[in-house]
Amino acid sequence: MTTNVSIIGLGLIGGSLALALKRNPEIVITGFDRSYKSADEAYRRGIIDSVAPSVKAAAKEADYLIFAVPVAATAQLLHEAVLWDMKPSVIVTDTGSTKQPIMSAAKGLISKGITFIGGHPMAGSHKSGISAAIEHLFENAYYVLTPPESCPPDDLERLTSLLTVTQGKLAVLDASEHDRMTAVVSHFPHIIASSLVNLLASQEQRQPFVRRLAAGGFRDLTRIASADPVMWRDITVQNKEELIGQLDRWLSEMQTVREMLKNNDPGSIQQFFDEAKQFRDHLP
Ligand code: NAD
Structure with a gap:
């Protein structure tokens, strides 16, 4: 018996998910992407079994429908999906980095009796597009x-079992809990990385040599600033309340560091680095 999985959005995440799901020989994957080039590449590389002519056509035959498009597009498609013809037993999910706005956008679909379960595979890359997809x-x-x-x-059991082949560690969370935690560990670091790079760019106007000195630590810390700006615009806007709170806490922390420096207080400065080192050294 075959299981039809339709994936909307064949970029890094949609393509990687298709590759992982194909480990299960009973799964047949239909893909759709608004970029014909991406859909064509996914088909030619054997990442998907067929290309759907439209998002609605991809949804129609699906046992599982997975949205792997940027979060603003996911919310838009979830609103539109209320009018689509789908199997009553279909399970709809997504891969977006925010969860509360996505769960709200799915309310119409859920009240129609369709199962929607938010999803976020917490693995990725600063690269995007189907060419970056890996199994x-x-x-x-x-x-x-x-x-x-x-x-x-x-x-929930059916979706968990479908995703087992990804070999990810499946965890069930409340959407608001998810957004609060990802603000700290994922979304906020993107803002800091981009701000460090912007700071370097503005200093370069006065000191052109500074770019050449931006090695090791700076590169490690700012790798994620190379991620897709449109994707991160959408994530930041959708999780803005949590990010504003996080920014306030960070500004207050920076103010404390500023005071330590102004007061020429090496003991407190060492303690600041010490506490961070202790915690960082024990991260899994
Ligand atoms: P990507 O840019 O690599 O791929 C997105 C694909 O969606 C593109 O091929 C694009 O053409 C297509 N697309 C955009 N709007 C569409 C629409 N309306 N209809 C059909 N196709 C459309 O992005 P990605 O990194 O694969 O991210 C996809 C989702 O996964 C996002 O919601 C993102 O938040 C989430 N996510 C990303 C990462 C990461 O590190 N990149 C990690 C986990 C989750």
Whole structure:
């Protein structure tokens, strides 16, 4: 018996998910992307079994429908999906980096009796597009699922079992809990990385040589500033409340560091680095 999985958005995440799901020989994958070039590459590389002519056509035959498009597009498509013809037993999920706005956008679909379970595979790259897709992307990474309260336990079980082949560590979280935690560990670091790079760019106007000195530490810390700006615009806007809170806490922390320097207080400065080192050294 075959299982039809339709993936909307054949970029880094959609392509990698298709590659991982194809480890299960019973899965047949239909793909759709608004970029014909991406869909064509996914088909030619054997990442998907067929290309759907439209998003609605991809949804129609699906047993599982996975949105792997940027979060603003996911919210838009979830609103539109209320009018689509789909199997009553379909399970709809997504891969977006924010969860509360996505769960809100899915309310219409859920009240129509369709199962929607939010998803976020917490693995990725600063690269994007189908050419960056790799089969083992999700291995050993957390794959968070955010079912609504009304979700039938059997459906959560079905989706979990479908995703087992990714070899990700599946975890169920509340959507707001997810957004609070990812603000700290993922979204906020993107703002800091980009601001450090912008700071370097502005200093370069006065000191052109500074670019050449931006080696090791600076590169490590700012790698994620090379990620897709449109994707990160959408994530930042969707998680803005959490990010504003995080920025306030960070500004207050920076103010404390500023005071330590102004007061010429080496003991406190060492303690600042010491506490961070202790915690960082014990991260898994
Ligand atoms: P990507 O840019 O590599 O791929 C997105 C694909 O979606 C592109 O091929 C694009 O053409 C297509 N697309 C955009 N709008 C569309 C629409 N309306 N209809 C059909 N196709 C459309 O992005 P990605 O890195 O694969 O990210 C996809 C999702 O996964 C995002 O929601 C992102 O938040 C999430 N995510 C990303 C990462 C990461 O590190 N990149 C990690 C985990 C989750």
